[in-house]
Amino acid sequence: MSYLDICVIGWNLNVMMFLINFFLAIRVIFAQDRDRLQEESLVLKELKEEMDNYYPYRTQTTIITYLVPFTAFFRMSLRFMEMFFFFQKNRGSKMFDYMVYKYTTEINKAKNNQ
Numbered sequence: 001m002s003y004l005d006i007c008v009i010g011w012n013l014n015v016m017m018f019l020i021n022f023f024l025a026i027r028v029i030f031a032q033d034r035d036r037l038q039e040e041s042l043v044l045k046e047l048k049e050e051m052d053n054y055y056p057y058r059t060q061t062t063i064i065t066y067l068v069p070f071t072a073f074f075r076m077s078l079r080f081m082e083m084f085f086f087f088q089k090n091r092g093s094k095m096f097d098y099m100v101y102k103y104t105t106e107i108n109k110a111k112n113n114q
Helices: 003-030 034-054 058-067 071-089 095-113
Strands: none
Touching: 003 058, 003 071, 034 095, 058 071, 071 095
């Protein structure tokens, strides 16, 4: 197996994780009514703006992760495991609850590091 074959496998796994993430987002969007989705979107927007103050290059690093073979695959695999354990521990919670948890922990971690 050549290095090119290994890179192609890594990029294919990254694309697979992108598609899984995309379909998960679509499923969450269509599972709720529009008014509630807009309310949750406003809350997440505020958290995202605060997080962008601490991590201004987050979008660029995410794009780079999908370009480097296997990186997005491992990153998203760990994120899915974290989501699984979060939902297992917090029965009845939704994706919005996980996203608020994730944003607040990242913001608090950045505040503590400064």
